[in-house]
Amino acid sequence: MTPLFEIIEAEEINYFSVPPHTAKLLIVLDETALSEGFSSLQSFSSTDIRLHFIVQTKQKKKQILSSYPELSFHPIDCLVTVSSERLLSILRIQFIGTRLVVSGSSSFVKTIREAAETAGFSDEEMQLKVIGSQKVAVFCVKCYSRHERNDEDLFLCPSCRTELDVSPHYSKRHDAYLGHIRI
Structure with a gap:
């Protein structure tokens, strides 16, 4: 059985790939994915790809940037909840060819995937990774x-x-x- 989302452990974090000719990556993370998987995202910083981060967190943007100074070179939105209209508005204004990278808990990834589909993203434009367990x-x-x-x-x-x-x-x-x- 092929899982809808790949379940990964914290130590298997180097998991994202970038398709050729990608101009922009929209990276959506919850706090767990940010803290456990940030090292794998640093490899994107050395490319010519534009990055935009959306982090579900109760922390202020200033706190996130002090913990992860590498993020200060890229646009970042901190959202308290992923079901907000703000998330949908960010997804809807993306140019064709923007790739979506999502990592977090099973419910977080599912919510983002549904919002992305509503905004017009296809399955081919999304990379979804669940950290932790997932109910099937x-x-x-x-x-x-x-x-x-x-x-x-x-x-x-x-x-x-x-x-x-x-x-x-x-x-x-x-x-x-x-x-x-x-x-």
């Missing part, structure tokens, strides 16, 4: 129910008690991987 849901094709998946290889639908094979196909509509009847 399975959609049963027999009874049309959606359930959280356990870590076992065999998935038994709690609603209809059918054994399911979990496919790598992710349904955005159901926010779950499709579970096909095991033959």
